Amino acid sequence: MKINGNEIRPGNVIQHQGGLWAAVKINAVKPGKGPAYAQVELKNLETGSKLNERFRASETVERVRLEQKDHTYLYAEGDMLVFMDAESYEQINIHKDMIGDRTAFLQDGMAVIVESHEGRAIGVQLPEQVTLEIVDTEPTVKGQTASSSYKPSTVDNGLRVMVPPYMTVGEKIIVNTETMEYVKRAD
Template identity: 40%
Template sequence: MAVETAANIRKGNVIEHTDGQLYVVLKAESFRPGKGTPTTTIDMRRISDGIKVSNTFKTQDKLERAFVEEVDYNYLYEDGENYIFMHPETFEQLMVPAAMVGDSAPLLQENMTVVLQMFNDVAVSISFPARMTFEITETEPVVKGQTASSSYKPAILENGMRVMVPPHIGVGTRIIINTEEMTYETRAKD
């Protein structure tokens, strides 16, 4: 186990909390007020039973970070409440509960490579590529003269996800989204 300050904890880290349980970090935000003590709020999910908790720490508080091994796996298919992944070299299949994938489930595409964080041969967290390309299947029509506007409009992607895109983006356009924030980044070059 490595000791980290609360300010250095990031999404996807696995920490051992004071109750002796392992938690995977879902979100970590630091707050530095003009006066007073800077704090870090960490939203995390207990690995043993999936319960989510939110704790606030002083930014200099020490937390135990568990050693996790990052292993590439290929996504195969969804099986009820689980997702099935395969190790690309050993062809060993691994079942991952839907709760661990969470809101990122629409990002899964057949045969895509993801990084699973493993602790004692058990998957505890999943990481997707930072950017992914999708095609827009539904959005409002392009309005001439609106390209310089700073407003965004809703669009539905091929996987059913909903993102906000600039007004000049139309149906059939391939876009790159930021998978961490689930936001539009740029138009794809392909």
């Protein structure tokens, strides 16, 4: 689907320079002289590289619609992650690099969304938040609970997360998978 260069929005995926690019940030620029344009920060969905590009309103770009299907994470096999289609039970392998640091959040049986283009997987959306257990943290210092300082802790998937000083080993916490930060104590 063709759209004008000034209609690109964050999250849109476009065909550009022979690859698929996701728009990360957009800044509408209206110079005093000359036509307005959109300054767009793009991220390549295959390589992860970034690019800043200018698109004028008169230019058209090809907007790509990604197919999104529910999948279940099964297991890791070397550098590959195995997912199962929730409808057809067909298994697909996706390289760990596609998810990057967030691979640590994958748990057996976790529901994810696999994004594909022309039958080829190009991205995996994890749940926004996951519940993890604290396995190691510093002891609480008396009188420190009133301050807003956080202390480092290690959770059961091996990540280091900053948590409030009153948290102890064995407690379950909710962590944001995008920012990798503590959200709240799990119920």
